[in-house]
Amino acid sequence: MLPNGLDLFSWSLPFLADKIGDMMDHIVKKTNVVANNQLEVVRRASDVDFAVIKKKLVDAQVEEHEKKIQRLKTKVMTIARFNRMLKNRKENSEILGKAKMVCPDGKLPVNLLIKASDEIKNDVKLFLAVK
Numbered sequence: 001m002l003p004n005g006l007d008l009f010s011w012s013l014p015f016l017a018d019k020i021g022d023m024m025d026h027i028v029k030k031t032n033v034v035a036n037n038q039l040e041v042v043r044r045a046s047d048v049d050f051a052v053i054k055k056k057l058v059d060a061q062v063e064e065h066e067k068k069i070q071r072l073k074t075k076v077m078t079i080a081r082f083n084r085m086l087k088n089r090k091e092n093s094e095i096l097g098k099a100k101m102v103c104p105d106g107k108l109p110v111n112l113l114i115k116a117s118d119e120i121k122n123d124v125k126l127f128l129a130v131k
Contacts, residue, residue: 004058014054085113092120099124 002011089096100108109127112120 005061006054006058010054010057081114088113088115088117088120091117092124095121095124099127102128 002008096108096112099112100106103109109123112123115123
């Protein structure tokens with residue numbers, strides 16, 4: 001198990017970059033192609049902050065994980081809402097049938113099936129009383 005849920009490639013990238021840098025330094029020192037003062041300038045200019053790169057990768061993974069959780073929550077809530085509508089339709093089919101016949105367009109009022117049974121009965125009675 002790697003720290004912060006990183007994959008093997010993301011975790012090992014800083015180590016790999018350090019080793020490659022050490023190999024390049026060794027090659028440059030052995031061949032004397034570049035002067036030592038030029039080598040120091042290049043080293044200072046090419047310092048890569050792997051901690052920042054690692055933090056960005058971790059933040060991106062955390063953000064993606066949060067998005068997945070939010071999508072899952074939305075799906076569960078949608079299914080729960082649909083189940084509640086089916087349950088209300090089954091339990092209050094007689095009252096809903098009356099309300100549907102009285103409506104001019106033959107459709108139930110918006111969000112009626114989402115409400116609790118008592119609220120449905122009260123709304124339908126009020127609706128029938130108005131008509």
